[in-house]
Amino acid sequence: MNFALILFVLVVITGIAWVADKLYFEKKRRAAAADALSAFDARRQDLQDRYGVSEIDTSRTKLAEEKLRQPWWLEYSASFFPVILAVFVLRSFVVEPFKIPSGSMIPTLLIGDFILVNKYTYGIRLPVVNQKVIPLNDPQRGDVMVFRFPKDPSLDYIKRVVGVPGDVVRYEDKKLTVNGQPAEYQPKADFLDEERLTYSKQFTETIGGASHQILNDADRPPFVIGADDFPFRENCTYNQRGLTCKVPEGHYFVMGDNRDNSLDSRYWGFVPDKNVVGKAFFIWMNLGDLGRIGSFR
Structure with a gap:
């Protein structure tokens, strides 16, 4: 089994996911979060104007975190890209372990x-x-x-x-x-x-x-x-x-x-x-x- 080739393939796959997240998916999540927070703020303001309610059960912070959270397939690909890239560079150009x-x-x-x-x-x-x-x-x-x-x-x-x-x-x-x-x-x-x-x-x-x-x-x-x-x-x-x-x-x-x-x-x-x-x-x-x-x- 060619471990260097496997590591290279993982770098490519996770790298594509990382770039796609930075250029597209992250912007999409931020836009969705902004829309959700805007709706949340409007609803809270409406409740406060009508009934004098200053707080509601839903947490604004938790809502933002939920909208900005990466989907599982990005979390297990793009998130590991920096680590896999560092290992690949270290192993390929600096030092490699053998038994x-x-x-x-x-x-x-x-x-x-x-x-x-x-x-x-x-x-x-x-x-x-x-x-x-x-x-x-x-x-x-x-x-x-x-x-x-x-x-x-x-x-x-x-x-x-x-x-x-x-x-x-x-x-x-x-x-x-x-x-x-x-x-x-x-x-x-x-x-x-x-x-x-x-x-x-x-x-x-x-x-x-x-x-x-x-x-x-x-x-x-x-x-x-x-x-x-x-x-x-x-x-x-x-x-x-x-x-x-x-x-x-x-x-x-x-x-x-x-x-x-x-x-x-x-x-x-x-x-x-x-x-x-x-x-x-x-x-x-x-x-x-x-x-x-x-x-x-």
Whole structure:
């Protein structure tokens, strides 16, 4: 389900109702209220002149409120327009929340983390169609990026950028090299996956001055099994040690931090710039561990 499209449709529907109310229905209600109050005042004046009655049961204020009240269909459409519009603008151009559904980014992001994604860091894009209209910055190596899955753009994926346009990315024997520069690896304490009750080797991976944590499963082979056919697959060479790919222009090579448990560019190819959604930067909630709230690398 495309939530952005649903939100856009709601903005259009409620916006039409709001404009129609301001330009037509509100004026009609005010005119009806003025006529009713004029008749009310004339009746009260007549009663006062004839019988000396200065007050009658019907309240003038309540009469005005009744005539000016929006019908139910306007109350539940036009009244919500400002709120829906604010949510749409905030979500489309500023920041969007996501929930991590899988373990491909462990240990950086855990299943159940609720994250925030900056929608303008990589340029201003039109909502729904995701067309960039104002270029700003480009994704950089080391960024944790949300994007539309190239094989099914209705799905949002999150991975780490390891190669930008023109880079030669080599991942062999579970070690990363970019443009001939090998990454540095600092061993850390083994990581316990509490969901699967298994331990994985954990390292601090540093390349180009950017550091982050990754996991490797010692029991998994280094070579890629079951890579799909994808655009620019000819840019990649697979062997028993891993693969080497040259990133085409306008595309990015991404990998999960849980290296042996991530379906990423090694399997389905490059991420085109048109699929980029934004940069993940903050964990705002994890119902199982409130201590995870905060920024991450």
